[in-house]
Amino acid sequence: MSTPLVATNSRVKEARKLSRRSVRTERRLFLADGPKAVEGALGATTHDGEPCVVEVFATPDAAQRYDDLLGGVDDVVLVDDRAMAALSDSVSPAGVVAVCRFVDVPLQQLLETSSPPLVVCADVRDPGNAGTIIRTADAVGAGGVVLTGHSVDPHNPKTVRASVGSLFHLPVAVEPDTEVAVRRVRAAGMDVLAADGAGELDLFEIDELLADDVAWLFGNEAWGLPEDVAGLADHRVRIPIAGRAESLNLSTAAAVCLYATARAHRG
Incomplete structure (x- = not known):
């Protein structure tokens, strides 16, 4: 030795x-x-x-x-x-x-080879959240994750660890321009759903929409989606909160939205 x-x-x-x-x-x-x-x-x-x-x-x-x-x-x-x-x-x-x-893939390759749903993370800075979202997207059978704007590097050690291996078998793309990413996702035939606490649609009432080809758009941990970014989406969707909690953690909200989508596809 x-x-x-x-x-x-x-x-x-x-x-x-x-x-x-x-x-x-x-x-x-x-x-x-x-x-x-x-x-x-x-x-x-x-x-x-x-x-x-x-x-x-x-x-x-x-x-x-x-x-x-x-x-x-x-x-x-x-x-x-x-x-x-x-x-x-x-x-x-x-x-x-x-x-x-590096294991990231070009955005166009992801769009051409992956099936909906997709996940777009705009300015998600926390590596633990990014890794957990990648892991959750993998768990529900999503087609891939796109990190846009000033999002954390998917190859950050904490992101890699939080993904628990999912980074290596789920396509992940990096696109600096969030607007470009959203427009290309829509051009690929997907409805973009912005997770927004003030959204006009209730997550529990849109199974028919969720059963179609969709991409979820999630924003920053602290300030969510700016108005101009949320405005790029086809719909804004809120997660109903029955208790007194103000909101959900980003990775938790992403898990709720993605599993609701997976359930609608099974239905």
Whole structure:
């Protein structure tokens, strides 16, 4: 067994730089932290067919613990605990991290190859919310997620972890211009439904609409959808709240809307 690399090793230091969005964007590489993320990455390819995983770092203990997972990897790079702590953003690192190629797909490819419903996230900044929405969209059988405007990078370590592997098998596109994204989704034949607490339609009363080809539009965690963005949608839909709660958390609201859509499709 080779001697584990230390935190000051140049190979470890270069991988560590991928914690910064600017470096990820420049290199189109990111870190997948933990066994679930690494498992998803090992089974994934990029939109142009390349293997997602470039290399895997593991502590000696983790390499033994996850032997079934890593057995098919040609060359696992062993690192010591301090080097793993530098590569992982987890409080308690699981001991395995993969360097991966970006897995986002061009918006047009997503629209041409994915079936409704779709999810459009406008200016969703919190990586945990973004990852949870990707995971939920995957769970309900949605066709994909589009992150628009100033949304978080889908390859952010916290987003990757919150998606619990779904990032690697659900198409995700990035489009800086929200208006462009919404117009292209509508041009693809989908009704765009804006989740809006003051919406004119009640989610519980629109099963017929939900059973059609739709895309959900969700806004920022703090301020929701600006008027000009909400105005791009075909309809604004509110989630009825029977109690005294002012609103729902973004990822919770997305889950309610997406499962209502999935139920309508089954009906």
